[in-house]
Amino acid sequence: MTEFEDDAYVLSARAHGETGAIVELLTARHGKYAAHVAGGASRRMKPFLQAGARTLVHYRARVADQLGSASLEPVGEGPAALFDDRTALAGLSAAAAVAGAALPEREPHPGVFLAFEALSAALALPGIWPAVFVRFEAGLLQELGFGLDLSRCAATGEVDDLIYVSPRTGRAVSRKAGEPYKDRLLALPPFMLSAQTGLAAGDVKAGLDLTAHFLELFVFGPVNRPLPPARVWLVERLAEAQRL
Numbered sequence: 001m002t003e004f005e006d007d008a009y010v011l012s013a014r015a016h017g018e019t020g021a022i023v024e025l026l027t028a029r030h031g032k033y034a035a036h037v038a039g040g041a042s043r044r045m046k047p048f049l050q051a052g053a054r055t056l057v058h059y060r061a062r063v064a065d066q067l068g069s070a071s072l073e074p075v076g077e078g079p080a081a082l083f084d085d086r087t088a089l090a091g092l093s094a095a096a097a098v099a100g101a102a103l104p105e106r107e108p109h110p111g112v113f114l115a116f117e118a119l120s121a122a123l124a125l126p127g128i129w130p131a132v133f134v135r136f137e138a139g140l141l142q143e144l145g146f147g148l149d150l151s152r153c154a155a156t157g158e159v160d161d162l163i164y165v166s167p168r169t170g171r172a173v174s175r176k177a178g179e180p181y182k183d184r185l186l187a188l189p190p191f192m193l194s195a196q197t198g199l200a201a202g203d204v205k206a207g208l209d210l211t212a213h214f215l216e217l218f219v220f221g222p223v224n225r226p227l228p229p230a231r232v233w234l235v236e237r238l239a240e241a242q243r244l
Contacts, residue, residue, distance in 0.1 A: 034105070
């Protein structure tokens, strides 16, 4: 018997049978778990099963490696608080989709949970959350063992004037060292080096391009999967809102 109680975010939910739902959860201490939720298809439950909803989950399974069942207690407003901001809602959905597609089953990643929690709180701040989203994806790459090395120039060891990233290794490159190859390098926005740095036009797009490249290279490409559609739609929404 496997049984636990944990804080969690809903990553996705799909109908199962006439009244139930299969819900994928990002838990604080147990990682990503799927569970059957009785009554999950009901009108009462549907608002609590939106991507990004915060919940307290009570999980149990008779056999450890089989699909278990769960009861959920909603915590806070969740996505309902963002209904007046479609772009922020798209950001929450994209984060849930990327985490759901990238994380392995039942492998604890408390850092990802905390990063998702921080992003959820930041979505109330329109001026900064797109940059927090980029940092969330960079942190996800780090948790999965594909972290970017932005501490010093890959070619010279210098720690100043880092403005590029190698698309092959994920290591930073300085302006001087990268000048001859700049057309083949990825742009490194300053906010990824320091949280104190302000955002300039194009920084968010550069950050999203950067994390998308390495998610495709290291996470989704090897298993022949594209970036989740919700991630693609987020970039489109930010472009429409002139937030890139």
